[in-house]
Amino acid sequence: MATPAGRSAPKTQEMLRFEHFLRGRKLKLTGERLAILAAVFGSGKHFDAETLHAELRSAGGDISRATVYRTLDLLVQSGLVRKNSLGANHANYEAALGNEHHDHLICLGCNRVIEFYRSDLESLQDAICSEHAFRPLHHSLQIFGVCAACKDTADEGRILERLAQIHT
Amino acid sequence: MATPAGRSAPKTQEMLRFEHFLRGRKLKLTGERLAILAAVFGSGKHFDAETLHAELRSAGGDISRATVYRTLDLLVQSGLVRKNSLGANHANYEAALGNEHHDHLICLGCNRVIEFYRSDLESLQDAICSEHAFRPLHHSLQIFGVCAACKDTADEGRILERLAQIHT
């Protein structure tokens, strides 16, 4: 565990932020939390708790599912991680550091998630909120459909079935 | 159950549509299904399975939760009902007949759900999809925040707590 005499390993942005967050709440920086943080920022963009748990396990660790959930929750609270649904019946997560807000196109053929950001969409939403004297704090836009890669190969039947199961 | 001699009770739009849907699938029109249909179209805009089940129960009926879920599923498939999430950890539903597509503003103070429709928002989404060669089939936009009525009274702490629990 220890770093070579007197030299600390380079701390990543996310580590610094997480430490700061934990300190602010008088919480402790444990090996498990660090391992999860590293896995989150090392893995692909979108993942779920189960996948993360599996990755940690195959990476040699032995962290319980409970700790994974508990830590993901902390990461979300700290703002380092975002929680999405993406139409699944389980939560999806994504690292939020160096990854500004965006919305999602979700392919029902291959499950690919395409991120997009459009300032005009954002301002249109703001305008709508104004009209309703509504103060927006958060929004979630998910567009489900078929991506370019699946356009020709996708089986319509299966697509529609998936569409029906969307939990959004 | 029977209607007075020779005169059938007026059938509502939704009954006709549901009957048609069921016939098309060789499914049966049962008393339970009719009762649920009536409750759905008689109740407020947004509701969940549990609430619906309770309403049916207090209305004298004795329909099992399983049947409620099974029937809601049929209603969704028939297009008579829409299933939403509204940020809750359980599904929400709304009657879809005579109720065109719209998106939602959800107040974290009082749970009020404000519906809105903006064609420019819709076409902007279409434009975004085109740019990505993505064929949209369905979308869900939910904006969480504080409505006009709660603007002054809402407790920020509670609001933020609610925000953190959003399962979207």
Add this chain to the structure above:
DNA sequence: TTTTTTGCAAATCGTTTGCACGCTG
């Protein structure tokens, strides 16, 4: 040493399902 964390297994919660009986077409 004091306090927080962890792993475990049991508990929840919303929802689904297998089965034996009941009702519709």
Add this chain to the structure above:
DNA sequence: CAGCGTGCAAACGATTTGCAAAAAA
């Protein structure tokens, strides 16, 4: 009367929680 539909209770899958042991501050 042949199929569907229903209620029940058990099964489910994702997530949460109580508790005693383990680790950080």
